[in-house]
Amino acid sequence: MQYWLMKSEPDAFSIDDLQRVKIEPWDGVRNYQARNMMRDQMKKGDQIFFYHSNCDVPGIVGIMQVEKPGYLDHTAFDPEAKYYDPKSKEDNPRWYMVDVKFVKKLKRTISLAELKEQQPLEEMALVRKGNRLSIMPVEKPQWDYILSLL
DNA sequence: GCCAACGTTGGC
DNA sequence: GCCAACGTTGGC
Numbered sequence: 001m002q003y004w005l006m007k008s009e010p011d012a013f014s015i016d017d018l019q020r021v022k023i024e025p026w027d028g029v030r031n032y033q034a035r036n037m038m039r040d041q042m043k044k045g046d047q048i049f050f051y052h053s054n055c056d057v058p059g060i061v062g063i064m065q066v067e068k069p070g071y072l073d074h075t076a077f078d079p080e081a082k083y084y085d086p087k088s089k090e091d092n093p094r095w096y097m098v099d100v101k102f103v104k105k106l107k108r109t110i111s112l113a114e115l116k117e118q119q120p121l122e123e124m125a126l127v128r129k130g131n132r133l134s135i136m137p138v139e140k141p142q143w144d145y146i147l148s149l150l
Numbered sequence: 151g152c153c154a155a156c157g158t159t160g161g162c
Numbered sequence: 163g164c165c166a167a168c169g170t171t172g173g174c
Contacts, residue, residue, distance in 0.1 A: 007160090031169080054160050112161080130167040132159050 003138040004042065005049040005060070005126060006100070015050050015062040018102045023067050027075045027097045028083040034135040039070035039096040041137075048100060049138065049146070051126075052109070059111035060146065068099035110149055120145050 006026065008014070018024055029035060043066060050062040073095040075081040076088035088094035116127045125136045138146075 009160090058161070132168060134159085 002041065002043065002046045003048070003140060003143040004037070004046060005051055005136050005138050006064075007051045007053040007134045009054045010052045011055070014052065015105050018050065018062070018064060018100070019105060021102075023099055023101050025097055025099050027073050029073070029097060029134060030076075030083055030085065030095060031134060033133060035094075035096055037135050037137070038098045042066050042069055042098050044069055047103070047143070049143075053134075057109055057111050059109045059113075059115070060106065061109050062105040063103040064100045065103050066098055067101040070096045070098055073097040106150060108150065110146060114149065115146070118145070118149070 013024070026038070029038065046066040048064045048066065049060045050064050052058055052061050072093050073083075073088075075083055076085040076093070076095040077090055078084055079086075083095075085094060112127070115121055115124070121127055121142055124138070124142055125131050125133060
């Protein structure tokens, strides 16, 4: 069992959206590090923090889990799609995604500001300056510590 | 292989 | 809306 954190802009797709649809293909990721984690490392049942970025109060808002491990992100082949990538070919696909499933919404947002105050979390990529990775692994002790803040 | 230019992310 | 920090692209 591994633990992860995935970012989404709530204007585009929020924890409430996930609660409504239950299962969502996490498409549109166009970053190689994130791609590699989805394609090679994420397993069904892995637990994931849902993080709201680019909003009034950025932070962790819920928990989801991997429902379907890495598979082709077909939206890269579609010229009409927002994240169309003409360099991703069907015979040599470049991008992958996973399906995620709603687990729960936290009773409050654990804000980035609060996370930055936590000494046990200072090694987390999330709180490091300039971090832009939209998917990152979370260590089990960090996962437990964050939940203990609730 | 270097690096300038450009585009994107995301906090503030 | 600004801008720092990155990642990508493409000329050389």
